[in-house]
Amino acid sequence: MKRLFLFLNLQKIFALKNIAILGSTGSIGTQALEVIQEHPDQFCVEVLTAHSNSALLIQQSLKFNPNAVVISDESKYAEVKEALASTDIKVYAGKQALEQIVEMDSIDIVLTALVGAAGLPPTVKAILAKKNIALANKETLVVAGEIITQLARENGVNIYPVDSEHSAIFQCLAGEWHNPIEKIILTASGGPFRQKPAEELAEVTKAQALKHPNWTMGAKITIDSATLMNKGLEVIEAKWLFNLKPSQIEVVVHPQSIIHSLVQFEDGSMKAQLGLPDMKLPILYAMAYPQRVKTDWPRFNFMDYPQFTFEKPRIEVFRCLGLAFEALEQGGNAPCILNAANEIAVARFLNDEIKFLQIAETVEKTLQQATFIAKPSLEELIASDSEARGIAANLDKKSPGSTD
Numbered sequence: 001m002k003r004l005f006l007f008l009n010l011q012k013i014f015a016l017k018n019i020a021i022l023g024s025t026g027s028i029g030t031q032a033l034e035v036i037q038e039h040p041d042q043f044c045v046e047v048l049t050a051h052s053n054s055a056l057l058i059q060q061s062l063k064f065n066p067n068a069v070v071i072s073d074e075s076k077y078a079e080v081k082e083a084l085a086s087t088d089i090k091v092y093a094g095k096q097a098l099e100q101i102v103e104m105d106s107i108d109i110v111l112t113a114l115v116g117a118a119g120l121p122p123t124v125k126a127i128l129a130k131k132n133i134a135l136a137n138k139e140t141l142v143v144a145g146e147i148i149t150q151l152a153r154e155n156g157v158n159i160y161p162v163d164s165e166h167s168a169i170f171q172c173l174a175g176e177w178h179n180p181i182e183k184i185i186l187t188a189s190g191g192p193f194r195q196k197p198a199e200e201l202a203e204v205t206k207a208q209a210l211k212h213p214n215w216t217m218g219a220k221i222t223i224d225s226a227t228l229m230n231k232g233l234e235v236i237e238a239k240w241l242f243n244l245k246p247s248q249i250e251v252v253v254h255p256q257s258i259i260h261s262l263v264q265f266e267d268g269s270m271k272a273q274l275g276l277p278d279m280k281l282p283i284l285y286a287m288a289y290p291q292r293v294k295t296d297w298p299r300f301n302f303m304d305y306p307q308f309t310f311e312k313p314r315i316e317v318f319r320c321l322g323l324a325f326e327a328l329e330q331g332g333n334a335p336c337i338l339n340a341a342n343e344i345a346v347a348r349f350l351n352d353e354i355k356f357l358q359i360a361e362t363v364e365k366t367l368q369q370a371t372f373i374a375k376p377s378l379e380e381l382i383a384s385d386s387e388a389r390g391i392a393a394n395l396d397k398k399s400p401g402s403t404d
Contacts (some may be wrong), residue, residue, distance in 0.1 A: 016302045018106050019287060020047035020131075022098070022122055023113035025056040027218040028136045028162065028279065032111055033060060035284050039224065042293055046107050049098055051114075052076060058083040067106060070097045095121070102126035109287060111162070112137040115220055116343045117336075117385050120144055124378070127151045134286040136162035138237045139343075143336045144381050145240030159241065160286035165234055167240055167282035168260035168273035173242075174263070183271075184242065185262040186234055187254040188313060191226040194255060195231050204356045206349065217279075223346045224320075227359050228313060231344075232324020236335050239328060246328050251321065253311040258300065319360040327367065332374040333384040334367065340388035341366035354396065366392045 019036065023029045036043040045064040050057040052073035061084055062067050068090040071080045078298045079092035082089055092101060099122045102110050110126040111134040124144075126133060128151065135141070141148055151395030154157050161167050165186045167249055173181075192211050193201060209226040210219060217225070224230035235249050262272040265307075275281055276298060284293055315322040320342070327334040345362035348354045354362065370388045 015201055016044055017042065017108045017287065018044050018046035020049075020102060020104070020107045020110045020126075021045070021113060022047075022049045022102070022110065022119065023051070023058055023115065023137075024048040025050040025053040026113055026115060027221075027285065028111075029111035030056075032113065032283050032287070033064065034281050035287065036064070038295070039284070039288075039293055042288060042291075047101055047104065051118075054079050055171065055245055058312065061089055061283045062087070066274065068092065068101060068104070069106075070094075071100050072098055080092055098122050099125045103129040104129060107131055109134055109160075111283075112140065113162075117143050117339060120382075123148065123328055124151065127155055127157045130155050130157060132158040132160065132161045134162050134283070136283075138163055138233050139339050141237045141240045142233050143385065144296065144378060145236065145335070147381075148380055158289075160283050160289050161237075162279075162286045163234060163237065163239055164277070164279060164282050165261040166238060169238065169263055171273045171285065172261070172263040172271040176263070176271075180266050181242065181248065182264045182266045182268075183248045183250055184238060184244065185250045185252050185255070185264065186231060186238060187259055188228065188231045188254055189225065189257045190253040190255055190311070190313070191228065193226055194253065194311075198314075201317070202355060202357050206352065209349075209356060214253050219350060220343070220346055223349060223359075224342070226319040227356075228315075228318035229320035229324065229342050229346075229359070229363075231313070233322045233339065235321075236328050237342075246325060247345050251313050253313050254308065255311075256305055256308055259308065274300060305327060320363060323360065323363055323367065330372075332372055333370075333376040333381055334372065335377070336381050336384045337370045337372075337388040338363060340385045341370075341392040344389050344392035348393070359395065362392050362395050365395055376395055 021029050021032055045066045048060055048066045049070040054071055054076040058080055068356050070092045072095055074093045076167055093126045102122050102125050110131045112123050113136040117139050119140045123140045161170050169184050197351050210222050212225055221230055231251055239250055257271050257277040259274050262270050264270045313321055329336040341363040345359040349359055366388050369391050
């Protein structure tokens with residue numbers, strides 16, 4: 001049975017693990033560094049990378065003293081290089097450097113915490129270099145799930161999920177690899193607009209959409225949570241992580257965000273993973289697997305949550321979730337188009353170019369207009385990503401001189 005890829009080297013289980021964090025200045029990256037700081041006997045920072053937040057990258061580098069750092073924005077190279085000149089830290093810049101740095105012999109695990117499809121090329125390079133992956137960048141599997149999972153199998157690479165929902169499924173499957181899955185249930189908080197009437201969604205503000213009720217996350221994923229696209233992307237990711245059919249994946253709204261996901265087996269029994277909504281737990285589980293490392297973090301108390309509730313997602317209102325299921329069913333490059341269009345639509349919403357409901361409209365129109373490829377290569381997926389971004393960026397733009 002093909003699910004996750006677990007090729008355990010028992011000699012390395014209890015050794016200090018050298019971690020490369022791609023996207024160390026983002027939400028997952030900063031929390032991963034907190035985990036590492038709390039467990040210096042388990043982990044060592046080998047590589048840190050950032051897109052353009054040079055100030056925080058410099059601060060992190062001086063604190064954790066990695067072997068090397070990469071700033072993707074080449075205009076920030078001189079600033080980072082000068083700030084770290086008194087250290088032994090190697091400094092590189094550019095996308096090519098980001099793809100090359102993951103091949104370092106000293107790296108044990110690559111934590112991919114980059115935002116969006118930017119995480120795909122370095123993840124491919126890391127897999128080809130036979131580095132185990134702690135995957136926080138769901139877009140990698142959304143865009144190229146079939147290619148990535150095949151490469152992982154061919155290279156004996158483990159993919160450890162960091163998303164709380166997929167980590168929950170992974171934990172539920174411990175000791176169950178020989179037992180077929182009947183279905184999985186991914187839970188969703190429902191976001192900040194779970195009970196908001198559909199007619200009011202047209203005028204929700206950026207500030208409202210960025211206020212998640214349970215989780216502290218980056219801006220892009222927080223908007224995705226508000227539209228339920230985040231859950232749609234997780235559905236696609238789950239298909240590839242656990243070798244499932246779309247019909248085996250169910251989404252249920254669970255506003256308390258305590259039950260992170262469930263697995264139902266063929267005998268009708270179910271397993272669930274519970275815990276407080278804190279991303280540090282799935283980050284730690286992925287980096288330390290197969291160990292469970294002791295922590296002093298707050299513990300869940302049932303008396304603090306006397307009632308768990310569950311609802312069906314309002315797919316007719318939050319259309320992004322339905323579009324994700326449709327793209328998964330269609331296959332080919334459809335999920336790639338979906339993801340690219342969504343990234344552009346969210347960026348446009350955050351830049352006040354479009355309204356909240358236009359995010360789903362942009363994704364749907366892009367899926368209709370972009371070129372469909374049934375069996376895309378990696379190069380074709382990269383081209384599809386570019387084409388879809390171009391379409392999404394120009395939808396509903398007013399023509400020059402328009403007074404509408």
